[in-house]
Amino acid sequence: MDKQQLIDCHERIKPFIHNTPVLTSRLIDEMIGANLFFKCENFQRMGAFKMRGAANAIMQLSNEQKEHGVVTHSSGNFAQALSLSAKSLGVKAYIVMPDSAPQVKKDAVKGYGGILVECESNLNAREQASKKIVQEHGATFIHPSNDDQVILGQGTACKELLELQPDLDYVVTPVGGGGLIAGSALSAHYFGNNCKTIGGEPFEVDDAYRSLKSGKIETNSSTNTIADGLKTQLGDRNFPIIQKHVEEIVRVTEEEIVSAMRVIWERLKIVCEPSSAVALAALLKKKEELENKKIGIIISGGNVDVGKLPF
Amino acid sequence: MDKQQLIDCHERIKPFIHNTPVLTSRLIDEMIGANLFFKCENFQRMGAFKMRGAANAIMQLSNEQKEHGVVTHSSGNFAQALSLSAKSLGVKAYIVMPDSAPQVKKDAVKGYGGILVECESNLNAREQASKKIVQEHGATFIHPSNDDQVILGQGTACKELLELQPDLDYVVTPVGGGGLIAGSALSAHYFGNNCKTIGGEPFEVDDAYRSLKSGKIETNSSTNTIADGLKTQLGDRNFPIIQKHVEEIVRVTEEEIVSAMRVIWERLKIVCEPSSAVALAALLKKKEELENKKIGIIISGGNVDVGKLPF
Structure with missing residues (x-):
């Protein structure tokens, strides 16, 4: 880069x-x-700071990609960042979060306009849930840091x-x-x-x-x-x-x-x-x-x- | 004004x-x-904000007054404000504080260079202590708000x-x-x-x-x-x-x-x-x-x- x-x-x-x-x-x-x-x-x-990377990642998508939305798995700040960035840019954001996550974090994602997708609390479950959203909705997966x-x-x-x-x-x-x-x-x-x-x-x-x-x-x-x-x-x-x-x-x-x-x-x-x-x-x-x-x-x-x- | x-x-x-x-x-x-x-x-x-009023009050004193220092009674922010303002202006600040005040507040005044004068915890005691400093040192009393x-x-x-x-x-x-x-x-x-x-x-x-x-x-x-x-x-x-x-x-x-x-x-x-x-x-x-x-x-x-x- x-x-x-x-x-x-x-x-x-x-x-x-x-x-x-x-x-x-x-x-x-x-x-x-x-x-x-x-x-x-x-x-x-x-x-x-997560707002910065989330906004940039969404803005770099093609118009066709934007139409199908974005997805990430996070129970932290990136979940809120992707939700708010997506909302600001008129894009759907699917947020995969373990069902055990604190209610305040789930509410924050929904408050910023994210679509909450709950799954079991393990790596395999959240990867499967993300993959399913990619397949069903054509959403683009955006990793919180990598x-x-x-x-x-x-x-x-x-x-x-x-x-x-x-x-x-x-x-x-x-x-x-x-x-x-x-x-x-x-x-x-x-x-x-x-x-x-x-x-x-x-x-x-x-x-x-x-x-x-x-x-x-x-x-x-x-x-x-x-x-x-x-x-x-x-x-x-x-x-x-x-x-x-x-x-x-x-x-x-x-x-x-x-x-x-x-x-x-x-x-x-x-x-x-x-x-x-x-x-x-x-x-x-x-x-x-x-x-x-x-x-x-x-x-x-x-x-x-x-x-x-x-x- | x-x-x-x-x-x-x-x-x-x-x-x-x-x-x-x-x-x-x-x-x-x-x-x-x-x-x-x-x-x-x-x-x-x-x-x-108390820093603002304390600095102005000291700066408005005559050179002779400044030489004899300032005094206030406060166990709150004005004690620290007068101490720091006085230090910044090369003036002595006597701070009358009840002996029952929290140690952290006493330390803060000393840390900012104020001279701590402890007294009993009542209005009469602190007024007497202030008056005594005015009489003995010729210091100017500065009220925290009035x-x-x-x-x-x-x-x-x-x-x-x-x-x-x-x-x-x-x-x-x-x-x-x-x-x-x-x-x-x-x-x-x-x-x-x-x-x-x-x-x-x-x-x-x-x-x-x-x-x-x-x-x-x-x-x-x-x-x-x-x-x-x-x-x-x-x-x-x-x-x-x-x-x-x-x-x-x-x-x-x-x-x-x-x-x-x-x-x-x-x-x-x-x-x-x-x-x-x-x-x-x-x-x-x-x-x-x-x-x-x-x-x-x-x-x-x-x-x-x-x-x-x-x-």
Whole structure:
């Protein structure tokens, strides 16, 4: 994927996304000993960066494809992102979700105009359900993270950040399925001035960290983390980009995630998901190496039930 | 206080404050049936609008007065605001606080460079302690809300909001000591285009509501509200301004405050104090009268212990 594709993607999705604000905090800067710029994708439409990739993926379909709709399986932010993007573009979105998913997530999808398709809570069931919709309706399957158009879309948050702060030394993102970090690394490469990309990943779901070490895609045997957006699996579209363009992936404990989340809430005064705090946790962990650096952080999302907080 | 005083005040304090961002939410707009613009003073330095009035009050002192420092009694945001403003201006700040105040608030004052003076937890003790500092050190007493220079400073948040959104129909603020609503009402009067000012006040501390009804300053016999920033008493400097320029004060229940606070946290994705939610609660209460109006809301502050939330 080249620079022009990122530029075209950004122009294409601009009418459907917010150029989200960038916040700073003197107190957090003092904690790290560096200058941090928080790109607040929690303020994005539907509350997460996923809106960017979903909008781009749908817009790249042919008119005939759009007529038959799109389908994905997700119980997270991509379900809402695809629903809202599709609605904005006049396209049907079928969302396959396990019947065990929280009612609030099912309602959110329906609220954004998605067509909810419930299935059993296992990988095979959701793949079968998706396949059936593709066959019956001719819908196009869009993967939440392992898709070139999705990766390009997710990269536009980092592009916007670099437009405001062109001389960042680092950009830091959480690592889940790999779409955000791959897209961000491409933007850092093409639009930064020697800007390096760092990932934060929970020890409990460290498939990307281990994949970088071994040189092949590793899987997680369990997904016991509070960072529920990061339980997803690295893919074969984003992994090569991560191999080529990501400097390092830093693993963090569950305690470090909760502690960083509290810093963001109390110091930056914003509501973010546990997944978003993983990036700051990674920075706090390696702050000795970051003295006086200019660092961008993507706050990935803010969809959280404030009645169920870890503090 | 005239228009030029507000303009001069704003220019004076600009180097010491943030021009805070204004956020919007389609979902909240749909809930109210109007267009809302949230002026996020939770992102202000030290986390609340109080920074504005404190900075202005200190800057208006003579050099001789500045040499002897300033004193206030507050266990809330004004304590931190006066400490940080004074530090930024090279002035000593004595902060009288009850010894029963939470350690986190005492630490915050010290962290911002204030000189903490503890006293017993009653009005007489704190007034005596303040008087003693005035006598011994020659410090100037600055009231957290009942002071012309403080009122002018607090009004600059609404002035900034009107610079972005000149045709607001309403501006809404919480009502505590009265500094914010009086300053906002002045700005709405001088810089708005027929912009009316509405206050939100908890039923539990409805001194301003009752004062407007009776035409004289009323007091609260108890202060049993979650909106801890609003327990303070209306004063003789801000009450005449409120009488002249405030359209209405809307009272809200504790349940309505918590419910509005949850909307702000979950929909707007920001951390705000219960006091800030009182303004949105007031709007939700009278939404029938506000259809299709453009409304500014001052989110007054974000200093809250996220480990002690009402939801």
